[in-house]
Amino acid sequence: MLLQTHQAEIETIIGRYPSKRSAVLPLLYLAQDTYGYLSPEAIREVAEILELPPTQVFEVVGFYTLFYDRPVGTWVIQVCDDVPCCYVGAEELIAALKATLGISEEQTTADGMFTLQRVKCLASCDRAPVVQANLDYIYDVHAERAEELLNNLRARAAEAKQRGVSGRFAEDYLLGPQGIVHIPRDAPYQQERGERK
């Protein structure tokens, strides 16, 4: 099915590599974005397209945490709970998110909007606490603004659906005084700093 719905894209991706099997990660992302997660059937589809033994593709999916082999919400919220983030309130943030959403880690809200996960250092400790939503980085997220964050994400559900959960098109955001601010790719680092409270 993937091959029927995305033939051109698949051919472009495969064309980038000298051997077909190298396209396994991009094709898995494509499948994940198309189906919302990687069902066994989706994984087999990728294996078939790439002429790989299915077991090998399952191994890849099992190895990487950003491949979801069970259904997830429109937004996958990953909160860093590593030491620097913890110092500035990651645990409080997680508690607030859990309370607001009424779910605990690794669960998905009943409306299918959010999945909550803990992750380790996201390598942006200087802007802790850090949240990843479908791999969009959102810096400076504190517990008291959990709801604001969720509202913003909920409002952008259509956008999330369109971009997919894989984060293939992820961007950077800052939870500034005026709410969520998009940080353009080429924005100089210093300038962002200045915006912080």
Next chain:
Amino acid sequence: MPDVTITVDGRSFSVPAGTNVVDAARMGGIAIPVFCYHPRMPAVGMCRMCLVQVGMPKLDPATRQPLMDAQGQPVIALMPKLQTGCTTPVSEGMVINTKTEEVQFAQKGVLEFLLTSHPLDCPVCDKGGECPLQNLTMEWGPGQSRFDYNDKVHFEKPVPLGDLILLDRERCILCSRCVRFQDELADDSVLGFDHRGRNWMIVSKSDPPFASKFSGNTTDICPVGALTTADFRFKARVWELSSKPGICTLCPVGCNLNFDMRHDRLMRVMPRENGAVNDIWLCDKGRFGHRFIEHESRLHAPLIRHGDHFVEASWEEALTLVAEKLAAVQSARGGSAIAGLAAPRLSNEDLYLFQRLFREQLGSNNLDHHLGSPDDGDHDDLGGLLAVGKGTNLMELGAGTTVLVFGADPEEEAPLYLLRLRALVQRGAQLFVANQRATKLERSATQALRYSVGGELALARALVRELLERGAAERIKLKHSGLDALRKQVLAQTPEQLAAAAGIAHEQIVALATALLEAEHGLIMYGAEARSAGLALIETLGALAVLSGNVGKPNSGMIALLPGGNSRGALDLGVRPDARPGYVLMPQRGLPAQQLWSAARDGHVRALWIAGLDPAACLPDAREALTAAEFVVVQELFMSETARMADVVLPAASVAERDGTYTNAERRVQRSRAARAPHGQSRPDWQIFQDVAQMLADMMVLPHPRVEAEGAKPAKAAKGAKTAKGQNEQVVTRPPEPPRWDYLTPDEVAAEIAERVPSYGGVTYEALAATGNPGVWGRQANEAVFYDGTSYENTEGIGIALPSLISTGRFTLSLSPRPAPVVKDERPLLLLAQPLAYGGDPLLRGSLLERQLAQPAIVISQSDAEKLNIQNGDRVRIVSAVGELSAAARVHADLPPGLVMVPAGLPGLCLSRIQTGPRTRVSLVKVVV
């Protein structure tokens, strides 16, 4: 490789450069414990069990010469950290310490760490007693664990990885031996790792899961009890087992195995190491497919027909009846009215006595080991004449070897050859795979040649032509004839014409011819598909072997994949209508199996003796013949379709219940020993033949060899042989000694074979036992480190390779070519009977493999399917000149158009009903329902 001198724990010795530290130390008798390393696979350094201290001689930076200390000894620079021995190659002057405190600390640490998550359920673990983890912990591990037992991780267990193999995640130490075996050795990438860290686990996601014909081997090399077989699980403790050395007779490889018995019961089948045959492996058919031995439906007593049912009888009664009936037919109508078929899985002793019984006691040459089905084909003499030479050992082959596999599917016809050929390629051999369709072996080929449907003969001729053009004929050293005719034939077509007819690029043909010509060792293996093309092809392949200089020497020659475990034995020992043992052609030939059924139907053959074959299962002609015959004896393990039609049914002992020798595809004679008492009252086949022969000898006036003076040369002892047509009695001389029928044991029969059949000279049981050479393959003192109990040393003999017949100088090779078989049938498709390991073999009964038996199907190519608008699963019918057959269609992307493939031997799908010969042309229609 040059040797380097190393010092291990203070002892210096030389080892080949490039050896890894673990193997090098082992050569010096020093054990370094390993888990993930396995000598048959490249090292990966995953488990850290083999940590050792490694030092190198310090070099003077200016002179690049080793620095010497005050005592004149080289100064050794120790590497700052311990090294994994399995991934470190030795080099000149290397110093290795395996027993320092630091090393011991590391070894204890690794073991303690592995055991933190280990369930310690040795008391209920199948591996207990032969478990490297147990052994290594005893030898190198900490006496106690500091880990709280209650903190151990627990998983659901066992997880079935497939029908045959179960995984215990708690026991798995994640060494990846199983995964690597499947990927690298078996070429079935069906195992993998899922998740990471504590959740790491082995999974199989193929469809069906763990789809591999070699899966059982992973349980041998798994260094813990994580992988167990559904076949042996919880059956016995290994220390209760006694291992009885046997030979697998399920295919022509003849793997060495052990029947692991508890008292009289078969608990499991394990590989027995034989570097020349199966190395340390067994295929799943051999490992799991021997449950037939104890199947409840085994015949346990002789049966005599009374009207429409059988009544149990004593041996005395049954054998007397057989002897009397045969004697009666013999005296009334002569030997030509009697015929015998013996299965190509019977032992050499059985086969030899069978033909003696027929030729000497009954005066009949109507003997065969074929089924008498339309696709029987010709007897394969070339695989014996040009067989691989004495001293052949696949283990020694690598670079410098060219292997051509022609028209064969080794994975299905002789599974273990797949592993052996892949290993050959990994050691540097060149493998050419020529087929008309995709086979698994093709994936491992240096070069695959897919000839067009029916293009095989053109390809073979193109190769011969190329060799002739290069003057190869001048180098033939063998006695031969017919070269000019051959030359004339292949030169009649240009290389381009031949290449076009074969559908193979001319350059590829040249490349293959060159590789064969330049090879130090050349092997040509051919199988069912090639044989179905007829002798014209096989003989051209023979010419190819001869012209490229690859015959009559060790490690070179032809390997024919024939059905059953001992077709070669049957051919060698004359269970055929046209030749005595040793391929001595007879002037008067008997009926081959194929002509038997009509002869019996028409009343020319009145009595039949069928040992171990079941023609009635699939051949309507045979059923008719059996009904028409006056007297039918069937000697069997089970109540087969043929047995049901018999007048007397004699229960035979299985391969595990008697001693015997078997000759494999490479013409290696190997001995198998009795592992248990015969089932019920069953008896070894040779004994049954002898008993009847003895009675016949006592009761019969005939066949007293009629001595007719005129012109009889006193040469060959052709005792009482009559011709097939039963008319003119053959001129015979008095035998030099009265036929003997008083063998007490099969080794006496073997001794007689050794004496009378030239190429079997010296192959006595004594000699076979003497070839057990523990120094070559057996275990060393520290063997636990490597295989530990799960593969057995071979103390029972590794068999004797026979010289190829051509090298005996008694045969002249005829190179004169046959014309290509002419097919007049206009039907568009070629029918291919696909030989399958898990086809309809009745011996698989009672085994776990029964669930994997092939399903009836008519396999067609994508393009033919499209043309006829056929989808997977549609019911289709194939129609030949003589019949039709219908089944579900399976569309196969890899099949070339013009070919229809049907699994051979399935009881529910009798191909013989539509076959017109070895090759049948058919048309295909969709059945509209």
